[in-house]
Amino acid sequence: MKLIDGDGLAELIEEYYSLDLVAEYLDFIEPAEPVDQSDSNASESSGGESPSEAGAASLDEASTDSQPLISETAPSTRWRNVILGTSVGWLVVLFGVTALPEGLWGVLFIRTWLGLPMAIYLDTRRLAEYVEWPKYRWLYIVSSLVWFVAVIPGGIYLWRRRSVIGASS
Numbered sequence: 001m002k003l004i005d006g007d008g009l010a011e012l013i014e015e016y017y018s019l020d021l022v023a024e025y026l027d028f029i030e031p032a033e034p035v036d037q038s039d040s041n042a043s044e045s046s047g048g049e050s051p052s053e054a055g056a057a058s059l060d061e062a063s064t065d066s067q068p069l070i071s072e073t074a075p076s077t078r079w080r081n082v083i084l085g086t087s088v089g090w091l092v093v094l095f096g097v098t099a100l101p102e103g104l105w106g107v108l109f110i111r112t113w114l115g116l117p118m119a120i121y122l123d124t125r126r127l128a129e130y131v132e133w134p135k136y137r138w139l140y141i142v143s144s145l146v147w148f149v150a151v152i153p154g155g156i157y158l159w160r161r162r163s164v165i166g167a168s169s
Contacts, residue, residue: 079123080161086116087154094148109147116144116154123161133164 004012013019089112097105124137134140134157143153 077123077126079119079126080158082115082119083123083154083158086112086119087151087158090116090147090151090154094151113145113147113150116150117141120144120154120157127161127165131164134160 089108092100093105093109093112096108100108120137120140124134124140127133140153140157144150144157
């Protein structure tokens with residue numbers, strides 16, 4: 001057993017001319033018809049490519065379409081910064097309950113309690129233009145409303161966001 005990545009799989013499919021086998025399982029791949037070299041119209045329509053080259057080209061086009069849309073222009077939204085700030089704010093609220101003045105603690109509590117789910121919602125809505133993530137965005141939002149564990153979904157959200165978006169944010 002050998003693990004291979006997508007590029008390795010594409011090379012194997014091209015090497016063994018097996019795009020038609022893959023096309024049975026994936027509806028977004030359309031294998032090219034075999035080109036008869038005697039028919040000049042067929043060679044012109046395929047751009048002069050061999051069947052394996054045309055199949056590999058359609059596989060490359062299909063593989064880019066099937067991947068989640070991750071763009072280098074995915075924004076570093078201000079909502080990501082608000083999520084980070086409110087997650088840290090929860091730590092201040094939890095550990096500063098006895099040290100902070102009651103009025104300041106109350107304002108900080110309300111702002112972090114309402115700010116974190118709203119920021120997650122607005123950040124996911126903005127990122128939906130660039131990536132298909134997160135799949136369970138309402139779970140992040142609802143779990144961040146539970147005040148004594150809200151820092152956990154905020155931290156998990158930021159960690160997953162970083163791994164999905166990468167260095168572009």
